[in-house]
Amino acid sequence: NPTGAREFVEREDVLPPTDELPGKRWEKTREEILPQAVDWSKAVPELILNLQTAKAMILDLQRELSEVRQAISA
Structure with missing residues (x-):
């Protein structure tokens, strides 16, 4: 069962309701599998x-x- 990691980038345009910093939001950019050994x-x-x-x-x-x-x- 592989685990995945998500990478997010900061955007200055929209404030999500749970974000405490005004004018910033996190947006999903890609998802990749990180193999574990x-x-x-x-x-x-x-x-x-x-x-x-x-x-x-x-x-x-x-x-x-x-x-x-x-x-x-x-």
Whole structure:
């Protein structure tokens, strides 16, 4: 769902009812789509660190589970 931005220019001829500056109004001149994107260069290092931390935790838990299973079977 693209978002659009509107550009307005100031005109000196007509005063809209909500404008507090006398003799000026805003008129629509064009509308264009402004694409939005994510800058992954800032997010990727954080994601990699979190993945490495999670992997280390999984390996530790697997090792601990193996030790508990050996203790139970002994």
